[in-house]
Amino acid sequence: MKTLKIPEATIMRLAVYSRYLEHAEKQGITTVSSAAIADGSGVSPAQVRKDLAYFGEFGTRGVGYRTGELNSHIRRILGLNRCWSAVIVGAGKLGSALALYEGFLSRGFRIVGVFDVDPGIVGKYLGDIEVLHVSQLEELIAREKAEIGIITVPASAAQEVGERLVKAGVRALLNFSPLVLNLPEDVIVRNVDFSLYLEVLTFNLVFGKIKKEVAEEE
Amino acid sequence: MKTLKIPEATIMRLAVYSRYLEHAEKQGITTVSSAAIADGSGVSPAQVRKDLAYFGEFGTRGVGYRTGELNSHIRRILGLNRCWSAVIVGAGKLGSALALYEGFLSRGFRIVGVFDVDPGIVGKYLGDIEVLHVSQLEELIAREKAEIGIITVPASAAQEVGERLVKAGVRALLNFSPLVLNLPEDVIVRNVDFSLYLEVLTFNLVFGKIKKEVAEEE
């Protein structure tokens, strides 16, 4: 079979290009070059063209890309030509913040349910959505046909919640707990861990200094 | 100069290994093999060994690694053998959630300041930290010697905030706004965008289905 594999990095970059294009569109820029996109996304122009080439020819030689049109293409590639329903499990600070995050809706993500086990939290409203008890998880996922699960529970509960979400029919998970989940291969899981990103920063802060010293010695 | 470059992916994985090791330590497991770490981190055993090999020899042939000892090594590599001070700019939902996030402290990150421009937010307390007006940004960063900035302001203000943080002496930034910041090369910036992660999921949901269909046709 000749399904060429698309690098995950390409997908991430396409999403970044899309944000730049949206920004450019708002500024009234109707045509962009790969160099402009590259500039606005922190990559090389060749990289931009290669990434797009996986999916087709969207530009005009000698001219560039039509801003809005290219953005539509990218959004379709990313699956954003439709709305997606997601549930959040864990209505602590992070879960609540995500439930109220406006950025999701503008990209086509609708939060259709928020769950918790804490009786002090269940029943609260986050915007116009009521926090439900986890016991209603399966029912709501089935009713709303939610396909994405967002896990914002403590590490100790994450694995169990993941399994439950999958059993309830969710196909893709965004896991904010610091542990790697052990789930069937066909479930799509990505992890987000804030401390981890900070640790990448501190490594670079420390290591950058060392590199500079090494360079000066020679 | 012979400073071998460490892949960023290696750094991220080290942080993941560290979390697994902490988990294992709590369970009373004193010795782990590269296979165990790999299992708990979703990578291959060879990958674990290669990643560690960039920094030294931490294991014992025929035995494995001492859980706590290896974790200390990794924490030191990541720069976590000291405490780091960070400020958060933007005390909306996300900024507030991050300010209250317990996970930071346990990894050695201290939030020493939270800022906003909104008079309705300035003066509020998040835990025991008061939200200050952005006009006090420079002063507090200097006084607390904060080295890390976390940007949780709307996209339209992100670039300006980034520049201000850098001018005030911050060397590393975690940017939660959806736009790529344009800053001096020596500033370390990493972006976190929740919608982006969801878009990676949707791409895989859509594309996974297509791949399956293609496979079935042949």
Next chain:
DNA sequence: TCCTGTGAAATTCTTCACAGCC
């Protein structure tokens, strides 16, 4: 002339496979 699309080259990253040590 300008900028895209793309094979080919270069580079980076991962896996393999086994020597070395407990």
Next chain:
DNA sequence: GGCTGTGAAGAATTTCACAGGA
């Protein structure tokens, strides 16, 4: 026997450089 550490092989990704079309 078991598991680490590592050069060498292999795979994946990025960059280069230029052909091709507006």
